[in-house]
């Protein structure tokens with residue numbers, strides 16, 4: 001499931017939100033309840049992509065890249 005991080009423009013607190021398809025609920029800061037949130041680039045996804053190109057750790061069987 002994709003997790004996106006949003007930073008509060010009011011207090012700067014970063015809150016991760018789990019976003020499902022069709023889920024359009026508004027993002028509210030968990031600290032100050034402000035709705036002024038801006039989306040951050042997913043650093044988690046960027047890291048896992050660049051670290052290893054051969055072995056995909058997200059593959060449950062380890063055979064996904066062998067086709």
Ligand SMILES: [Zn+2]
Pocket residue numbers: 008009010011012013029030031032033034
């Ligand atoms: Zn806030």
